[in-house]
Amino acid sequence: MRTNSRNFYLIPYVLWIALFVVTPLLLVLYYSFFDIEGHLTLENYRKFFTPVYLKMTLSSFWYAFIITLFSLLIAYPTAYLLTKTKHKQLWLLLIILPSWINLLLKAYAFLGIFGTYGAANSFLEAVGIGGRQILFTDFSFIFVSVYIFLPFMILPIFNSLDELNPTLLDASNDLGGSSWVTFKRVIFPLTLDGVKAGCQIVFIPALSLFMLTRLIAGNRVITLGTAIEQHFLVTQDWGMGSTIAVFLIIAMVLIMVLTGRRKRGIL
Amino acid sequence: MKNNRKWPAVYLALIFIILYAPIFYLIFYSFNSGGTMYQFEGFTLDWYRELFADTRLLIIVLNTVIIALLSAAISTIIGVAGALAIAYARKRRVKNTLLSLNNVLIVSPDVIIGASFLILFTMIGLKLGFVSVLLAHIAFSVPIVVLMVLPKIEEMSTSMIYAAMDLGASRLDVLTKVILPYITPGVFAGFFMALTYSLDDFAVTFFVTGNGFTTLSVEIYSLARRGVSLNINALSALLFLFTIILVTGYYFITKRNEKPNGMGVRQ
Numbered sequence: 001m002r003t004n005s006r007n008f009y010l011i012p013y014v015l016w017i018a019l020f021v022v023t024p025l026l027l028v029l030y031y032s033f034f035d036i037e038g039h040l041t042l043e044n045y046r047k048f049f050t051p052v053y054l055k056m057t058l059s060s061f062w063y064a065f066i067i068t069l070f071s072l073l074i075a076y077p078t079a080y081l082l083t084k085t086k087h088k089q090l091w092l093l094l095i096i097l098p099s100w101i102n103l104l105l106k107a108y109a110f111l112g113i114f115g116t117y118g119a120a121n122s123f124l125e126a127v128g129i130g131g132r133q134i135l136f137t138d139f140s141f142i143f144v145s146v147y148i149f150l151p152f153m154i155l156p157i158f159n160s161l162d163e164l165n166p167t168l169l170d171a172s173n174d175l176g177g178s179s180w181v182t183f184k185r186v187i188f189p190l191t192l193d194g195v196k197a198g199c200q201i202v203f204i205p206a207l208s209l210f211m212l213t214r215l216i217a218g219n220r221v222i223t224l225g226t227a228i229e230q231h232f233l234v235t236q237d238w239g240m241g242s243t244i245a246v247f248l249i250i251a252m253v254l255i256m257v258l259t260g261r262r263k264r265g266i267l
Numbered sequence: 268m269k270n271n272r273k274w275p276a277v278y279l280a281l282i283f284i285i286l287y288a289p290i291f292y293l294i295f296y297s298f299n300s301g302g303t304m305y306q307f308e309g310f311t312l313d314w315y316r317e318l319f320a321d322t323r324l325l326i327i328v329l330n331t332v333i334i335a336l337l338s339a340a341i342s343t344i345i346g347v348a349g350a351l352a353i354a355y356a357r358k359r360r361v362k363n364t365l366l367s368l369n370n371v372l373i374v375s376p377d378v379i380i381g382a383s384f385l386i387l388f389t390m391i392g393l394k395l396g397f398v399s400v401l402l403a404h405i406a407f408s409v410p411i412v413v414l415m416v417l418p419k420i421e422e423m424s425t426s427m428i429y430a431a432m433d434l435g436a437s438r439l440d441v442l443t444k445v446i447l448p449y450i451t452p453g454v455f456a457g458f459f460m461a462l463t464y465s466l467d468d469f470a471v472t473f474f475v476t477g478n479g480f481t482t483l484s485v486e487i488y489s490l491a492r493r494g495v496s497l498n499i500n501a502l503s504a505l506l507f508l509f510t511i512i513l514v515t516g517y518y519f520i521t522k523r524n525e526k527p528n529g530m531g532v533r534q
Contacts, residue, residue, distance in 0.1 A: 013349035013409075017368045020406035024383030025371070031386055078282050081275045091279075093518060098286045100510050104469055104487040105503040109289035112296065112304030112495060119292065119305070147285065200374075208376030211469060215491055225378040225470075232382050232474065242386070245379050256374065 025249070032242035036235075044243035053227075057247070060223040064206035067145045071202050072195065074146065075153035079194075080187075082154070083161045092158055099151035106148060107215050114140050114216075136218030144216045145206060153198040160194025161187075196259040204252050224248045290507055297500035304495050314501040321498065324486070330397070331466060331483040338404035339461035345405070346412025346457055351446070353413065354420040369410045380407060381474030388475060395477030403475045404465045411464060412457035419453030420446070452520060459517045 035041050047053065078095070085091050098106070113119045114134040121131040134140050164187065172182040188195075208225030224244055231241030292304075297315070301308035318324065349369065356362040372380060384406070388399045423446070431445045447454070469484035476485055483502075490499055 009348045009352040009355065011348075012345050013352045013365075013413075016345050016349070016406070016409055017365075020384075020387075020402075020409075021368050021371050024380075024387050027386045027390065028379070028383045074282070077278060081279050084275065085279075093514070094283070095286065097511070097514055098290060100463055100467070100514055101290055101507060102467055102469075102484060102487070102503075104484050104491065105293065105499070105506065106289050108487060108491045108495075108499060108503070109293045111491060113289060113292055115305060115495075117303070117305040122305070147289070150282075150286070204374060205376055208378040210378055211473075211488055215488075225376060228378045228382055229473075232385060238386065241382060245382055248376065248379060252374065252376070 028242045028245050028249070030242075031238050032246045034239040036237045036239060044240050047240065048243055048247060053244070056222055056227060057224060059221075060207055060225075061251075063142070063145075063221060063223060064203050066142055067149065067206045068199050068203045070142065070146045071149045071153040072199065075150055075157055075198065076195070078150075079154045079157040079161055082158055088162070092155075095154055096151050099148075103148060104211070107144060107212055110140065110144050110147075110216060111135065135216065136220060138217070138221065141212060141217035141221050144212060145209065148212075149202040149206065152201045156194040156197035156201065157191060158194075160191040160197075164190055200255060200259045203255060207251065208248060224251075290503075293500045294504040294507060297497060297504045299497060299500075302497060304497070304500070314497045315505075318498045318501045318505075324498075324502070327481055327483055327486050330480065334397075334401055334404055334482060335462050335465040338401055338408055338465045339458050342405045342408035342461045343412050343454060343458045346409045346461075347416055347447075347450070347454060349409060349413045350416035350420055350450075353417060369413050371410075372407050373410050373414075377468070377470030378474075381471040384471065385474045395475060396480040399475045399477070400472055400480060400482065403471050404468065407468070407471060408461035408464050411460045412454075415457035415460060416450055416453040419450040423449050455520045456517070459513065459520065463513065463517075 032044055033040055035043050082088055082091050120134050125131050168186055169182060172186045207223060209223050210225040210229045213221045213223055213226045228241050228244050231237045296304045298310050299307050300311035353362055353365045356365060384403045388395060393399055427445055428441055431441050469488060472482050473485050487499060490496060
């Protein structure tokens, strides 16, 4: 009885996995061995190891790293202070709320704010620094990316801080630990899981951003994601696009292994 | 530590201001009678009027909502089946394999999901458009539903199922009268998550949508690339309102989730 009903539930789900998880990944791998004319070749892989693509990969990783770093630096204190507030679940919800607003609209808002006559420039002029080009620079790209990923970094860190047993802090205090020592030796190590999860949630999408690079960075920044989109939708070179995708998947798996298994239910 | 208690509040306030500024910036300028996002000339509702007169855009909104509702409903059904399949898998290895495969689409960058689905749909000869977008949205929503429903099933005591079977319930009765009512909050949470994922998605849709069919995100992207136009602002104000309603609904459902014995819960 149990066995039969179990098999019954498995059918639609396993079908879904086979069709939409396993097959697409295999197809990407398959296509990576074809050049633009449809010949079976390893040319794409050779091309990937030329300076053009290696430089792009490196800069993509660099931007993702910077974005993750800034998100973490801003998110950790935020999450920490949030756990100290009275109605912390409500405040957390308010922090998460902007992440539910369509991503494109937020990016679009920054077109106005960072534009030549936008709010940011008016502010700079008001304080006497003077207006300057903000949109289409590295700064605007990193700022907007951090803005977008911030809630995703705060959430897992908040959860792990929230689970922290407060008696441990008292113990550290009683044993003479200063607040910095307590943070370094007790709080941070115990919330490392949340930090890792947050970095994972931010780093992987940051590697593959593509619409922000076009809207905010004005095509100046090319990430792996931009390159994949370019190859698939503009130059129609699916083979090279797939090859880059294969490397992105490898990078993703490596990051997952490095940062450990993500805890369930963190999203 | 205690003598400067103002700084935490200032820091948190700053984070909140930064997180909400772009959204309110957009909404503020949606009432601007001038056509730009930097000079407020006077109050007007023209942009809203224009929005509601724009049949093409309204059809796109309708498309987006239909896709979201349909994909959320279908992915909820598959996801619940999947959660049941995972929960009732007897072998640990089967369970872990299913869970890992389930998480592939959650951690994969959108670009890779989009590109691989594009290959898949082209391979099986599916015309890009409504159906391909719908299938893609179902595909990436299923794992979310599984993750939302699974904990609910696992916390449910199996003795309830045995009791029902001892009392002569058929397999269908067990599912509809015992399991489903118990996991309803999880199912609703999964449905809402799937809904917001679908409404919010840009990257995957961008890949699998053909020429004739667009969703809101894709449309905003192409509008934003052409520059600022204030009916997008009006649209974003409405979407913000809608999101708040959705989030509030979701908040109350998860609240109910936490307190399964609360009053007014239909059993």
